[in-house]
Amino acid sequence: MVNLSSYLEYAQTIPARTYWSFLVFTLAIYLALVAFQAAILTLVIPQEFTLQYLYLNVNNPNLSSMFFNHFMHNPLSASHLAENIQVFILLVVLIFVAGFIVLPKSECFLPTHFFAAIFFVYLLGLPFAISGISIWAGRIFEKTHVSGFSGIIFAMLGLFFFLLFLMFYRGILRSRPRNPLSPYLLLFSVFFVIAVTIAGIMLDLEDPGIGVFAHLGGFLLGLLSPAIVGIVLVSKSMKEKAGFTLLLVAVLAGCAGSWMLPV
Numbered sequence: 001m002v003n004l005s006s007y008l009e010y011a012q013t014i015p016a017r018t019y020w021s022f023l024v025f026t027l028a029i030y031l032a033l034v035a036f037q038a039a040i041l042t043l044v045i046p047q048e049f050t051l052q053y054l055y056l057n058v059n060n061p062n063l064s065s066m067f068f069n070h071f072m073h074n075p076l077s078a079s080h081l082a083e084n085i086q087v088f089i090l091l092v093v094l095i096f097v098a099g100f101i102v103l104p105k106s107e108c109f110l111p112t113h114f115f116a117a118i119f120f121v122y123l124l125g126l127p128f129a130i131s132g133i134s135i136w137a138g139r140i141f142e143k144t145h146v147s148g149f150s151g152i153i154f155a156m157l158g159l160f161f162f163l164l165f166l167m168f169y170r171g172i173l174r175s176r177p178r179n180p181l182s183p184y185l186l187l188f189s190v191f192f193v194i195a196v197t198i199a200g201i202m203l204d205l206e207d208p209g210i211g212v213f214a215h216l217g218g219f220l221l222g223l224l225s226p227a228i229v230g231i232v233l234v235s236k237s238m239k240e241k242a243g244f245t246l247l248l249v250a251v252l253a254g255c256a257g258s259w260m261l262p263v
Helices: 004-013 016-041 047-054 063-071 078-105 114-124 126-140 150-175 182-206 212-234 238-256
Strands: none
Touching (some): 004 078, 016 063, 047 063, 078 150, 114 150, 114 212, 126 238, 150 212, 182 212, 212 238
16 A cells, blocks of 8 residues: 555655746746747737748748747647646646655655756757657648647656656566566556557547647657666766767657658
């Protein structure tokens, strides 16, 4: 049985600065998304500029729109931004609980600066990678414009799953002497959860307004990136750090350039 009170007691030992850091981060993203959308809707940012440099046109992409389209939302849908913000806040809470309370309480400690590095990758690297996938898929499904924060939200879902898998792995290491089959159970569980999640994402293929492959790419990249970042942070060899950093860059760059593949 999970002793909830012990986790609550541990939560009280976390420095206030940690809580404030995540609160400020969440509030900053929230305000930035709202302010950016307001500037677009009120035409503070000219419409021509938005269409050319912010809204991702899959038939005429550029680096600016590949990045900024993730931080704007469909101007014709009032719920688009609101729903994404709600899910974003929920995932931030879940990630905080998993990464700063559940895992440390279970004596599974993440590398120093892990979350700072992860969100650096998510907010600066993933937009280009997800956009590359969106352009490639958009041309297949004859979409014209793409926007929204949901690709990064699915990356955060991937991060949350990564933390859960890490927690289960830690528990299995402890129970392995009593249950030799536990590693195989973990492996099956990981593949099963990932497969079910992918299947759930693909169910939205029926809705042409949903960027299914952006969600899928965001989730898989969000699941892979923490593993590579973690290795980079804990490695004591500069060659290993450089090698895995280049691997992550290559994966993101490959996805970003995938739209140049023939369709």
